[in-house]
Structure formats: C-alpha cells, structure tokens
Amino acid sequence: MNNSKGILVIGELSEGKLVSITKEMLGIARKLADESQQDVSCLLANESVQQTPQEAIAFGADKVYTAEDPALKSGGIYVYLQIVEKLIADISPWAVIMGQTYLGTRLSPRLAAKLGVNLTTDCVDLKLDPDKKAIIATRPIYGGNVFAELSSDLIPHLVAVRSKAMSPIEQDSSRKGEVTSLKAEIDQSVIKTKIVKSVKEEVTGVKLEDAFVIVAGGRGIGGAEPFKTTLQDLANLFPSAATGASRPPADDGWVPEAKHIGLTGRIVAPDIYFAIGISGASQHMAGCTGSKTVVAINKDPEANIFKLANYGVVGKYEEVLPAFTEKLKSLLAE
Amino acid sequence: MSGLNMIVCFKQVPDPEAPASALKVEGKEVITSPDIKPVADEYGEFALEVALKIKGSIGGKITALSLGNNLARDVVKKSLAVGADELILLEDEAFEGSDNHATSHALAAAIRKIGEYDLIFCGRQSSDWGVGQVGLSLATQLGIPAVSVVRKVDIVEGKARVEEVTPDGYNIIDVELPALFTITSEAGALRYAALKGIMAAARRQPTIWKAADLGLDPSEIGTQGRVNKINKLYQPSSEVKCEIVEADTPAEAGAGLAEKLREARIL
Numbered sequence A: 001m002n003n004s005k006g007i008l009v010i011g012e013l014s015e016g017k018l019v020s021i022t023k024e025m026l027g028i029a030r031k032l033a034d035e036s037q038q039d040v041s042c043l044l045a046n047e048s049v050q051q052t053p054q055e056a057i058a059f060g061a062d063k064v065y066t067a068e069d070p071a072l073k074s075g076g077i078y079v080y081l082q083i084v085e086k087l088i089a090d091i092s093p094w095a096v097i098m099g100q101t102y103l104g105t106r107l108s109p110r111l112a113a114k115l116g117v118n119l120t121t122d123c124v125d126l127k128l129d130p131d132k133k134a135i136i137a138t139r140p141i142y143g144g145n146v147f148a149e150l151s152s153d154l155i156p157h158l159v160a161v162r163s164k165a166m167s168p169i170e171q172d173s174s175r176k177g178e179v180t181s182l183k184a185e186i187d188q189s190v191i192k193t194k195i196v197k198s199v200k201e202e203v204t205g206v207k208l209e210d211a212f213v214i215v216a217g218g219r220g221i222g223g224a225e226p227f228k229t230t231l232q233d234l235a236n237l238f239p240s241a242a243t244g245a246s247r248p249p250a251d252d253g254w255v256p257e258a259k260h261i262g263l264t265g266r267i268v269a270p271d272i273y274f275a276i277g278i279s280g281a282s283q284h285m286a287g288c289t290g291s292k293t294v295v296a297i298n299k300d301p302e303a304n305i306f307k308l309a310n311y312g313v314v315g316k317y318e319e320v321l322p323a324f325t326e327k328l329k330s331l332l333a334e
Numbered sequence B: 001m002s003g004l005n006m007i008v009c010f011k012q013v014p015d016p017e018a019p020a021s022a023l024k025v026e027g028k029e030v031i032t033s034p035d036i037k038p039v040a041d042e043y044g045e046f047a048l049e050v051a052l053k054i055k056g057s058i059g060g061k062i063t064a065l066s067l068g069n070n071l072a073r074d075v076v077k078k079s080l081a082v083g084a085d086e087l088i089l090l091e092d093e094a095f096e097g098s099d100n101h102a103t104s105h106a107l108a109a110a111i112r113k114i115g116e117y118d119l120i121f122c123g124r125q126s127s128d129w130g131v132g133q134v135g136l137s138l139a140t141q142l143g144i145p146a147v148s149v150v151r152k153v154d155i156v157e158g159k160a161r162v163e164e165v166t167p168d169g170y171n172i173i174d175v176e177l178p179a180l181f182t183i184t185s186e187a188g189a190l191r192y193a194a195l196k197g198i199m200a201a202a203r204r205q206p207t208i209w210k211a212a213d214l215g216l217d218p219s220e221i222g223t224q225g226r227v228n229k230i231n232k233l234y235q236p237s238s239e240v241k242c243e244i245v246e247a248d249t250p251a252e253a254g255a256g257l258a259e260k261l262r263e264a265r266i267l
C-alpha cells in the first residue's frame, strides 16, 4: 500500500444538501492535503446526490465519487460498506476521514476490521506528524478528563471526527473538480439484516443543533412534566431555543432520545447552555463544551457542574427557575 | 427456538463516576488513584441485562467474557451473581497494553474457541477509552451480522428482531443468527444480584484462558499488538471560575441571576 495517496472523505448528505459534518471533514482534509501535497476526494452515496458534488468541490474536494441507488437510503450499513470497500480498493487512499455520526460510527469499525488497520474515533483535532507520514489524531478519553494524541504506522489512516470540532473552508463556487459516478454493484445475498420499519420520533420546535439557547435538565428534574412546563417556559422566552437533557431523563423516557446530549447523545454548541439538575459528568459535558456560556442550577454546592459553569445558583430548581424566568421575561420586555 | 447460546463481553474499567482529580497522566498511561474502585463497564452491564432478559423469557446459556490482567474477582463475578452461567477470563500479562485492535483480535479467538453461539452482546462504548469499536470489529472478524446501538432484542421465529436507536427515532431490524449486538443505555440497567446469587458466585472459579491457550502470538496482542500508537496524553486545564449568585431565598437568587446575565449582556 506504499502507493497510497490522497485523503478520502466519506461525505454525508440529506435532502440534496451536504450536512455540516461533511463540510467540516472537507475543511480538515483540505488542510492536511495541502500540507502534504495530496488530493482530497469525497464519496457521496445516497438514493440521489443531486447538486452535492458541486457543493463538495466548492468546500474543498478535488474529486467526487458518487453512487446513487435506492438501497443506499433504505438498505442499511452493509449496502454502504460494499461501496466504500470497493472505492478504497480502487483508489487506495492514504487516509479516510469519516464522521462520528450515525453513519460513521457504524461504518468505521467494520472498515478497520476488514482492512486490518487502526481506527481513531471521536477525533477533535487532526494534524500531520512532523515527517508527514501519519496523521496525529486527538481524542478525549475517560469521558473528556484526558486527551490522547494517537497515530499509526498502518495505511490507510482511518479517523472519525466529532461534529463541530473542525472548521469548513470558505465556500468557493469557482473551484474546479472532477466528478466520477460509481456503479453501485450491491450483492444483496451477503446481507443478513433487514430494516423492517423506520420510526421517526417527531421532536417539535427548534433542533438542538440549531438552537442558540438550550435549557437542559438532568436526573434532578425528577420526571417528564417539568420538561414541558418549567424548562419549556424558559425556552419559550427565546426565538431559537430548545430543551435538552442528560442521559438519565432520556433513559427513563422523560424526554425523547433525540434530546439526549453528550458523548453518546448529541453534540451541541449553543450561545447559552442552561444545565439544570445536572451533576456535570464529563460524558455529559463532552456534548456541550462548545457552548459560549454555561449557567448551572443545582441544589448541591459541591456538584461538578459548578467547576464547569460560568454562572450558577445553588438551590432547588423548582424554586430558582420560575423566579429566574419571570425576572428575565420582564427584563427582556424593557 | 429455545436454549440460545449467548456470549456477553464486558470490560473492567475504573469507576467512571470518579472525579477528574482522581485521574493522573504519567507518561503514556492514565493512572487512577487507588481509592477508585474498578467496575464492569456500564454498557457491558446493559448488554448483560439484555442477555438475562432473553434467558428469562426463552431460556438459554450465558457466557460472560472479559479480557484484561489482574481482574478484580468481585467485579467479574458479578456476572455470575446476576445469572450468567459461565465466566471466561482472558487474563494474561501479555494482554497488558492492548488497544481495541488487539483486544478484538483476542476476543474473536476466544469466541471461536467457545465455538457455539447464537448471540453475542457488547456494550456500545466502553467507559474508559470509549472507542466504540470492539463489538463491530468482532462481528466483522467472525463474519456475522451486527447491529449497533440497540435498545431491545426479541427472538422471533429463530431470528432476532431488534430496535436500533437512530438520530431521530429508531429502526426495527430483523437479523439472522448468529449475530452480534452492541447495547445502549436505554436497554435498561443491570439487575441487582440477590444474596443467593452472590454466595453461589463466590464459590465458583472463572475459566482462565491465557494468550497461548488461544493460539495467539505475542506480536498480535498487548503492547506489541497495538496498531494505535500513543504519542501523548494530557489533561485539559479547563477549570472556569463560576460566578455563584447568592441571595436570601432561592427565588431571589434566581431573579438575581437574570439580572446578572442581562448586565453581562449574555441574554
């Protein structure tokens, strides 16, 4: 594999547009590729890719490989894996960048096992080692209490990057690139899983990833009801706000899983993050470190959250929060 | 179908609830302070609970499997105490320093040695390094189908019907056996061990397999078998100064917080 060259980004798209993680992956790939004189290629595989190849080029890809097949949308990971494996065999990339996403977390370990190479998941930074032979990937371990810089001698380097951790380059619609469409040759006979039904659990209101203000509750909230009342009342004061939660409320069904924030939930980066009845476990905080301001309400003065928040009140949220919301409402009206 | 053979993989880790101050980086190792107790990884416990539920409803045999060195007996025997039928430990100094690649290679060898299995369960992600790789890597090496981040497993007409958590809901997926599933927290916490179970487990000895028992070459496991090189470990210096708003009553403190955030032009 000594001739391996190029950085392959496993792109993701939704409703005919690149999702933001794809732009972030292209951004870091472009940077690494420029520093090591390589090309950036991007795979876009879905039922239909529409205008996304041009978009990927504008965000830094030199080559785009497209695969269009309805099975890519509905068939599950084993369909996707076949396309990726074939492409890797054909172009033997030096590195493959995936997202720490629904797709990437399912694809990357399987790919690593098939290729017998190293995989570093959940990367928050990628850089070249000084002699440009490897990628040094930084990832949090021990729930974010420690960071590890990892590399490998084996090629291709496989990395999965956390969303919102890397920056896209500025979109340049005049960039030129080459688009190649792959024939999706899918062997259905090897597929032993079958999606019987896909259920979408509707979450009304602003998406967590898009919210400027997040009012998040933890186990200390005590039940489902306050998420719809006390916490929602605060969220209602802002045009772009949503309620969120730590893992226990999602596990206990107080809120839908889509509200679960953290290492195993969603990664968010609002301007203001309210952590209410949340102890501040590192695995939770891993999902909101990008927040500009963290405000904590917790009845335990020793709670870890007070080491991580910018502002706080010690007290029962049932007493503190309604008064806070009330006061803020009148201040905002002034 | 009855009498399924199930294997549950779990990993011994330092208690993840330990405060950051209990962790220290020494060179290329993370050292936990001695008062931090080892525990079974949380998601590995969720996985064991799923297997126990299946055993409870249709019967079967559960083999718990863990790789490490100097594993704490009270930690690993908990699996027996809650209802696992067998405990196999891959316990050898040679496994010291294994990364996920080496770990899944050795676990795959052990599972081949066990030979008969219908279902394998892993946690979605371990509590220490949290890579989220071992389960899917194992399935790929064994050539069996897998679904990750699963919260529910039913056995229907000789197949598994599982619920996979997705970013906006869930998928119901039918899977041919043998299969591997990685289990997420919504599956539910591991049951408590009854006293009777604890006492019975105390009398039992786990089966120990060394690297050589699995026909593994030293170059494939432990530090030598690593493909993931640690260049550096460090602890982030992240403590922010928290401004605590105090007042006579909690309600006044709440109102005070609103004023403060407004003054600081944060809201």
Ligand SMILES: Cc1cc2nc3c(=O)[nH]c(=O)nc-3n(C[C@H](O)[C@H](O)[C@H](O)COP(=O)(O)OP(=O)(O)OC[C@H]3O[C@@H](n4cnc5c(N)ncnc54)[C@H](O)[C@@H]3O)c2cc1C
Residues within 6 Å of the ligand: A217, A218, A219, A220, A221, A245, A246, A247, A248, A249, A260, A261, A262, A263, A264, A265, A266, A276, A277, A278, A279, A280, A281, A282, A283, A284, A287, A297, A298, A299, A300, A303, A315, A316, A317, A318, B016, B042, B125, B126, B127, B128, B130
């Ligand atoms: C690999 C791994 C991944 C994980 N991923 C995630 C993740 O993605 N997201 C996540 O959240 N967790 C995750 N966890 C779990 C995490 O370690 C913690 O267990 C969890 O975040 C704790 O949630 P909590 O703060 O809501 O609950 P607790 O830790 O129980 O804290 C509840 C807090 O509420 C306070 N409280 C109680 N009553 C009141 C009241 N009336 N008013 C005000 N305060 C009150 C208490 O003082 C306490 O501080 C993960 C764990 C592991 C091992």
Ligand SMILES: Nc1ncnc2c1ncn2[C@@H]1O[C@H](COP(=O)(O)O)[C@@H](O)[C@H]1O
Residues within 6 Å of the ligand: B009, B010, B011, B012, B041, B043, B044, B047, B065, B066, B067, B068, B100, B103, B107, B121, B122, B123, B124, B125, B126, B127, B129, B130, B131, B132, B133, B134, B135
């Ligand atoms: N040393 C180990 N022994 C047994 N099972 C393990 C080991 N390491 C990881 N696993 C299993 O793989 C899951 C995911 O671990 P990881 O890929 O390290 O995040 C864990 O929840 C366990 O079920």
